[in-house]
Structures are given as structure tokens and as C-alpha cells.
Amino acid sequence: MTNEGGETELIPGLGDVPRAPVKAGKGTATAAKKAGKGKKGARRPAEHLPVARVAVDMSLPHLDRPFDYQVPAELDEKAVPGCRVRVRFAGQLVDGLVLERVAESEHEGRLSFLERVTSSEPVLSSEVAALAREVADRYAGTFADVLRLAVPPRHARVEAEPAPEAPDGEIAVDGPGPWEEYPAGPSFLKALAEGRAPRAVWTALPGPAWTRAIARAVAVALKGGRGALVVMADGGDVARVDEALGEELGTGRHVALTAEVGPAERYRRWLAIRRGTARAVVGTRAAMFAPVEDLGLVVLWDDGDDVHAEPHAPYPHPREVLALRAHRAGAGALIGGFTRTTEATVLVETGWAHALAADRLRVRATMPRVRPVGDDVELSRDGAARTARLTHMAFQTARQALEHGPVLVQVPRRGYLPGLACGRCRGPARCGACQGPLSLTSAHAAPYCRWCGRIAGDWACPECGFRQVRAVVVGARRTAEELGRAFPGVLVRTSGRDAVLDRIGEERALVVSTPGAEPVAEGGGYAAALLLDGWVLLGRADLRAGEETLRRWMNAAALVRPSAPVVVSADGALPPAQALVRWDPVTYAERELAERREVGFPPAVRMASLTGTPAAIRELLSHARLPGGAEVLGPVPVAVGAKGPAQEGEGAEKERALVRVPRPAGAALAKALQEAQGVRSARKAPETVRVQIDPLELI
Template identity: 80%
Template sequence: MTKAGGEAAGGGAELIPGLGDLPHAAPAKAGRPKKAAKKPPKKGAEVAAAELPVARVAVDIPLPHLDRPFDYLVPAKLDAEAVAGCRVRVRFRGQLVDGYLLERVAESDHEGALMYVERVTSPEPVLTPRIAALAREVADRYAGTFADVVRLAVPPRHARVEAEDPPEPPPPPEEDAGPGPWAEYPAGPSFLAALAGGRAPRAVWTALPGPRWTDAIARAVAMALRAGRGALVVLADGRDVARVDAALTAELGEGRHVALTAEPGPAERYRRWLAVLRGTARAVVGTRAAMFAPVADLGLVVLWDDGDDVHAEPHAPYPHPREVLALRAHRAGAAALIGGFTRTTEATRLVETGWAHALVPDRARIRRVMPRVRYLGEDAELARDAAARTARLPNMGFQAARRALEDGPVLVQVPRRGYVPGLACGRCRTPARCAACRGPLALPSSHAVPYCRWCGRIAGDWRCAECEFFQVRAVVVGAKRTAEELGRAFPGVPVRTSGRDAILGGIGDERALVVATPGAEPPAGDGYAAALLLDGWVLLGRPDLRAAEEALRRWMNAAALVRPGGPVVVAADGSLPPVQALVRWDPITFAERELAERRDAGFPPAVRMASLTGTPAAIRDLLGDARLPDGAEVLGPVPVPQAPGAQKGEGPERERALVRVHPRDGAALARALKAARGVRSARKAAEAVRVEIDPLELI
């Protein structure tokens, strides 16, 4: 075996024909590479294939220093099955491991004998050259390994599903129904015309409030398919996927697209994924795992609500769909549409750099369809109700809900789930902590005793560590307690809750109070009659760089479900920029201001950052091996808080360091950290360091 890909010490890199920019090592020695040995085989010995006998295999081993393809011989008996992109089993250091056959060539760089491919697990070419090249680029961008990215890109195999006969692909839709919802945007019809003409427009789309965003996405996908190209839509969760799936079915008809989510189960998901691979379905809608879907002749990528933290991939190398889809659009010459009711600073930077253009409605149209937003503590309200600034549901919100309930349902957004997730001493207000692990105490119901949210211990005999008082008071009220209070305040009105434990798919137009946590708000039939956005201080007070941006995103996503002109009451200080942006329904100005402030402070996305998390010794070791680009700035390391439920002093001490560079040095930073990880991996360092490029959370 020898390396046939990756960065070879002492050698340059060149391109593999037909495999995009996936690099492979230059010959170790000058001169003509040696051909595979053609000695007369012994009796019973393996015989190599007559043509293209060398297979370059990416083994499924996520060690950084082994992140390159290896050469194997293809036995003659597997000649027909061993095709580029298929799954294989090979021997690596004496063990059978899985891998993917990237390509077959006539010669190898290796001067010694090559081992044979043991068997072809499946002749289905599941790793296409385009996806292999994309996986290589994503791994390099995020300082990860090819094996880790391919695990995210290719789902597990189901042999029974592979044996099924694929259905005939339907013809592309022919009828053109016009711009539809895009007529509400000045640049909408021209965007669709560019799609229909096979061009590649790129836009950051600020959608109008209301439910028509699903129809707009479906119309854009239809235009791409009518131009003879494929489309890929990525959304945050399965409920959004179901809505866009229904819109696509209504727009395209049956059989022209598939939905890739975890709900149908692994077998059905693999069946749908194969339909995309084989060209039966030309359009895909799904959650973040669908960003690698092998759509043929990709002509459009769509990402909705890119600021949702659900988009963040929790597995190494932690790629974000926004970056992956941007890479795919660039590689395939495809159109890109990044949309949402708000705009992230990352999307604002794409517009600022000219990579994408803004696709926004005019102000007159926004004023006609936006809800009427008011905040608690307005001067006129304070004149009538002196407690409005401090009350959780003051008179203005109460009266707005009572009037709106005559016309339909009212949405109440509460930032915290549970009953009372935060407690404090009833006398001195010291936060109530568990005596065993120092975790926060909470109440699960009105008749229960406090318990620890980290270790689950019952704290029936709790006493304050400061004043020995034994009674507690609520610091934060959750969705269940809010529903209980509203049920008493509005007798006879049904109160429904929607949260992580049970999320409502939707409600009708009947009279009801819907208490939901952010992201779990169910759409109403004709929209909500009003919305109350409670406890704004919880969202704005988070110790996070993105706290204000995230608060505005959650508020606008909830307010967008309200009927045009319907009242929205937000419990927050009206002088704060995110509250003012909500009142004016102007997320663009807020995002531009936020990006300017981050540029002045040196925070993403104005800079590129890497997060290193591990023991102090491991971080020092990694930074010592890394040849960081000139101008790189190391911040920290600082201690990392213990995981919830961990006992004090349990486990090794962990720290976190941040490395900050100019955006033009982002690729150099990733290469340096990946090389340093490879050095530590080669010498079998016992302590691992978690490396994240452009982490979602910095604090």
C-alpha cells in the first residue's frame, strides 16, 4: 500500500482527471511511475484485472495523518463490480476496513507490491466524483478528514433497497405559471427569468411575513427543473420540510422530488437517496444532511433561515450548510438562494462582498403585510400603567390578547420550556443550587419539590448557602407555568402548548391560546390574530455574541405568523436595536449595523476563527506544532465550564483557545491546524483536541 492522495512530504500536488480538484500525491521519485507487476501468478493466487488494475481507495479511517487515498490491486474476479464510487472492503494494517473506490488507473506510484481489494460491498457507485471532490474541499476548509465528511454525505447501505428496480424518471414540468409569489419582490421576476434561462443568479432573500415563502421556494425549484437542471433545498427541521414538500407536490406534481429527513426511517431514506443518485428525482428538500445529496446537473441551491442553530452540524468536521451549499453553487455553476424573514451577518457579508445580491420587497409592500408591533414600556403605556415596564404580562398585552381572541387564536412565545426552570432564595435572591453538583434547581410542576436540572437529585431539604432560608422563588417561568397562568387569566379559552416534548404541527382558526417555545410555533390556518412575545430579557441577556441577532430572528419568525396588521406585543426595552428593528420590520439595517460592529471588534464573520478545545497540555502541544499564518492571533486559552451533571473536579481540566485571522488567511489557518492534528495523530497523542472552524458559539 502507498499513499495516492493528500499532501505528501517532499512532493507537490496535481489534479486527478475527472475528479475535480481532489489532489493526489506526485510520484515520490522522478521518472516514469512503475506499472503494476505482471509476474506469472502462482496456482490459486489472485490475478489482477487486465485493464486499469490499480484502485485508489479512500479508507474509512478518520485519522488526520492517514487522510489520503491508498493504492490497491483489483482482482480479475471483481473487475466488473469494482467501479468508481462503489463501496469496498480492504485490508489496512492487518484489519478489514470499509472504503470507497475513488478511481481506477493503470499505474501506481508505489514501488513495492500492492495488496488486493478483498471484496466489493456493493457495486452501486454511491460516491460520485462531484461529491468526492466536494467532500475533499469541505474537509480541507474545516480542518477535518475526508472520511468524516463522507460519513455525513453518504447514508448507510441497505442491500434490499439497492436490489429494487428504480422507477422511470418523470419528464420535467412544462407549464409556466408565471412569477407567482415572486411578483411581490421588485427583483423577483428577473431572478426567475435567470433561472429559467439556465443562468446562475445568487441572492440573499428577505422574505415577506406570512406563509407564502414555501410557494416561492417551490416556484424557484420549478423554474430550475424546467431549465433541465436539478434543485436542492435545505431547511432547519422536519416541520419546515413537510411544508415545502407539500408546496413542491402542488407545484411539480408527484414523483419529481423527494424529501430527505430522518422521519421515514433509514431504509426509506436510503431509497429516496438512491432515487436522487440514479436521476429518478431531480429535486431534493431536506434537513442539513441533504446538503450533500447527489443531485445531477445541479442548477439551484436553497437554504432557508440560515441563522437557525439547528443547521449547525454536531459531528466532525462541523460543516455549516450555508458554506457547503455556497461551495456547491460555485462548483456546479448553480444559482443560490439564501432566505429567511431576517438576515444573518454572514448573509449580509455575502451581499457586501458582491457574491450575492439582495432580493428584498419594497417598503410599501412590507407595511401592507407586516403586523403592528408594540413593546412594553412605551411612554403612553407607562402613563396608564406604571407597572408596565416590570410586569411579565401587563395590561397592554392582556387587553391585546383579549380583543384578539374574538377573531382567532393568539400565539404566546416563551423562551424557556418546562414549568419553573430557574429558582432562587426567597429572601436574598441567591440562585438555588444543588448541594451535590452545584447545578441549577427547578420545579417540574406546582405540586412537586425542587430537583437538580443537571444530576436529577431531589432537593426537598434545600437551604440557601448564604442566609439558610428554606423557601424559593421563581426566577424564570417556563412554558408550562405560563400556560397555567393564562388558563386562569382567560377562563373558558383552550390553552395549548407546543415545545420540544410535543410540537404541534398546526392549528385551525378557532379561539385558543397557543403557548410555544421559539422554533416550535405551529402555523395557524389564516394566521394568528395576535402574538405576545414574553420574557425578552431572557433572549437578549444570553452571554453570546449572537444574542441580539438570535432574539430578533426568533421574534420575527413568530411575528411572521400573525395576520397583516395584527397586534404583536414584545416584552422588551424599546430602546434596544433588535426591538426597534422588529417594530420597523427592518432586519437588513440591523444586520448591516451588527456586521459593522463585529468588524470593529474583530469578530466573525468579519474575521475567520478556529476554536480549540481540550486539556491545557493538548492545546499547547497543538499550537506548538501548528505553523499559523502571519498575523494570526491566539485568544486564551480560558477554562471551559464543566458539563451538566459532572461532579466538581471530575474528569480532566479542559480549556478553550480561539485563533483569529483575516478572512484571506482562512484556508491557511485550516491547513495549519490540520497538519498539526496530523502530527499529533501520527505520534498517537493520548489527548484529543476538538477543532472547529467558524464555530457557532464563541462564549
């Protein structure tokens, strides 16, 4: 690219690319016309608003800004704000999105023309573009990375289809419905109906009524003339809320966005939202950027579920994104679940949201009867129970409850025997090739490595030479096998990653499920629930182990009929077990937050995780102008055994450093890391550093 003096203008690391707008002077459309005058076949700029500001699909941190291009006259009508374009960038044709059209550019040199308009469909709204910029700054990421999450890939055939007509008629809202169970529920709906922005952290009562409560809140928002956005953790919850919305709103007023519908259908539904045909949407985490018109309500269910964590940079969490959207749009917010996270507790303590919960009398009327039991003493009392890994109390509870309906059995791990140890010295059984953990897929299979997949049929303990193994952790399939022997004649069904059941009938059955895959039981719920192997959940080396354990227990126990028995295999003196017995997640969350505040852990503070080679981390920290009070923890080696075998360039050479600052300094921390990443990018640093703001895992 050349400037007005005829010299080539270079950006470090990319060569000939257009610069970002600067304030040194103004290049007008008149100058652009003169530059092309008299040249045969020269492209002429558009007469009206000839400059387009384009967000180029380029994730380099030092180029995280829009670039100005001239709009040729032949593309004047097609190059609308929000459309997809192709532009010349660093000598290559790359994709981009038009952010706006302006009359003149602040860049002094000559501007390149747009090469072509890929689609004149305005897929990026100004509201989502501003949100994407704020999310990128909040998580020390780039605008391009956020746009990849916000705008789905194009399907030309779907864009060419005629848009369906919006449904006619008024939405009938018959009273507060399920919100009558909550003292503050009717006032929350009233504020929504009046166009105000109520914000609440909702502790839902156990049972299936939560889907109807969300649907009623969405109906009130739509009746008031505004849109609604609902984000769920998985496709099963999306399907349940989608069904409730269909009953509450009728057809055509909302859409469901999940990966299961396929790319084309998903894009069709996304376009219905963008074009304003549908005014409400329910979906998984990708729906947090859905371009809902005139947003009036955002809903997030079960914000503590780790499925909400976005695995792609800059790793935004729906809770933060929806909070930003609610603030920007002046919309109401409802963050709900059977439990409460410490992050939601911070929202209540700071006054950003109010607590919305039922009174204790109503909670006691709907909650199950929870009984924590130990393992060692109880197992010695019944031979059949010992075979099935059930305590005497759990065995008797399941046998009696099966006379009245299905029984839910929650097992923390999937598979058959996911963890093995030496049968003599109890040392962990590991692969001889990659040191990965060994496991079994069935009773007749040979041990295999969960990392490299090698069969370890000739395994011998390296410590004592013993060749037999024993189970360390029992999976869902092995549990189902044991229960089938302990309860002959009873149907045993499993629900997990390989096959997730959505619903179960009222028949006499044992349903063995991993956490999060529990099917809903018809006829009012399960007759009982058994929550096995609590030590597996509580014993994890994780800051959120207790909080996550309580969440999984309460989500399973909420599927049980009121006053039905729930047996949990855990020490009743532990705080998570006590919170489950009392059905009091709020007190537990407040206590957990107070303890984290004492030791300086999130969410009481803001924290950033830096993962990379030691040299790359040192270089990043040397460039980062960290705010006052920042504390660097580490770096320490990244544990290889947590996720899998070391790949080339990974493993023991990787380290992780944590940067901790007070909550008010969170924005300054993100800006400092963002700028430091830009400096390393401009200098062509050979090694990257993964930056995560407020990561779920700190170990």
C-alpha cells in the same frame, strides 16, 4: 505490507499499512502480475484499469489521503468508482469507497488487493467526492469524517428494489408567482431559466408565501433541465416546502429527506436522487450533500437557525457547503429568511450575492403592528395581568384578538420552572451533589437537579439557610397554566420539544410555544402574538444574542396576519426591538456587522476554536504554522455550567483558545491546523483537541 525489496513498510502508529501514492516511481499492473505468477490460487489483477484509489474509513489526520489497491480480476465489473469495498488496512478489514480506477499506481511497492466489494451501487459521485475534500480542507477536518456525513449507511434490501421510473411530461411554470412581490424576483427566475447562476440573499415578506416562492424557483430550475437542492432547519419546515413542491411539480420529481421517515425509507429516497429518478430534494442539514444530478439551484432557508450547525466533526455549516456547491457546479443560490444574518450580509458586501427584498410600501402592507412594552410599570396596572405575567397592553391585546382567532404566545424557555433561586436572598438554587441548577416540573413537585436528576426535597440555601424557592425563569408549561387561569374558558395549547404542533385551526385559542416550534395558523395567520420575557433572550452571554433574538421574534411575528398586533416584552429603545418595530432586519444586520468589524469578531474575521487540555492546546499551537497576522486569544477555562456536569477527563481541566485571522487568511488558518493535527496524530498524542472553524459559540 512488503515493498519490492521484501522489507516490511510501516506507517507510524498503525504498523503494516499501504502507503499513499508517491511520485518516486511507478508500479504497473505488469509488475503486479509477475508478483503473483506461478503461485497456486494467487489472485490476478484486472486487465483494464487494475488500480483502485480508495478512501478508507479512517479518521486519523495523518492518514487523510486515498490509498491504492489492486483490483482482482473477479471483482473487475463490481469495483466501479463510487462503490463500497472492504480492504485490508493496518492488519484489519475496514470499509472504504472507491474514488476512481486508474491504469497504474505511483507507489513503488507491492499493492494489496481489494478484499471484496460490499455493494456495486455507486453511492459516491465524483462531484460529491470533490466537494467532501474541499469541505474537509475548509474546516480543518478529514475526508473520512465528511464522507460519513455525505453518504448514508447501506440498506441491502433497498438497493435490491427496482428503481422507479422518472415521471414524464413538461413542468408547467405559470409566471413568477410570489416573486412578483419583489422587484428583482422575475429577473432572478429568468436567469435560472436561462441556465445562468444568479445568487441572492432573500429577505422574505412575512406570511406563508415563502414556501410557494421556493417551490416556484425549484420548478424553474427543473424546467431548465437542472436539479435543485433545498435545505431547511427542521422537519416542520421540510413538510411545508415538501407540500408546496408537490403542488408545483407533481408527484415523483422530488423527495424529502428527514430523520422521521426512518433509515430504510431515507436511503430509498437518497438512492432516487443518486440514480437520477428525482431531480429535486428538500431536507434538513444532512441533505446538503445530497447527490443531485446536474445541480442548478441551491436554497437555504433561515441560515441563522442554530439547528443548522452540524454537531459532528468537522462541523460544517450548510451555508458554506451550499455556497461551495453553487460555485463548483455553476448553480444559482438562494439564501433566504425573514431576517438576515451577518454572514449573509458579508456575502452581499463582497458581491458574491445580491440582495433580494421587497420595497418598503409592500413591506408595510404585509407586516404586523409591533408594540414594545416595559414590564414593571405595566404590570402594576392590572391584577389579572400580573398573575399571568402579562403587561396591561399584552393582556388587553390578547383578550381583544381572541374574538377573531388564535393568539400566539412565545416563551423563550421550555418546561415548567427551569430556573430557581432562594426566596430570600435570590441566590441561585443549586444541587448539593453536583452544583447543577434546580428546577420544577409542576406546582406540586419537589425541586430536582437538571444535571444529575437528584431530588432536592430538603434543599436549603447555603448562604442564608432559607428553604423556599422562587422562579427565576418561567417555562412554557407554567405560562400555559397561568394563561388558563387568566383567560377562563379559552383553549390553551402548548407546542415545544415534547410535542410540536404543526398547524392550528381558526378556533379561539391561546397557543404557547417555544421559539422554533410555533405552529402555522390556518385562515391567514394568528390574530395577535405576544412575545414574552425578551430579557431572557437579550440577556444571554453570547455574541449573537441580539441577532438571534431578532430572528426568533420575526419568525413568530411573521405568522401573524397583516396589520395584526404583536406585543413584545422588551425595552423599545434596544436595537433588536427597533428593527422589529420597523420590520427592517437588513439595517440591523449591517449595523451588527460594522460593530463586529470594529472589535474583530466573526464574520468580519475568520476564527478557530481549540478545545482540550492546556497541554494539548499548547502542543497543537506549537506545531501549527499559523499565517501572518494570526492572533491567539486565551486559552481560558471552559465553563462547566453551560451544558452539564463535568465528565471524567472534562470540566475545569478543559480550556479553549481562539485563533483569529483576517478573512483572506482563513484557508491558511485551516491548513495550518489541519497539518498540526496530522503531526499530533502521527506521534500518537494521547489527548485530542477539538478544532472548530467559525464556531457559532465563542464563549
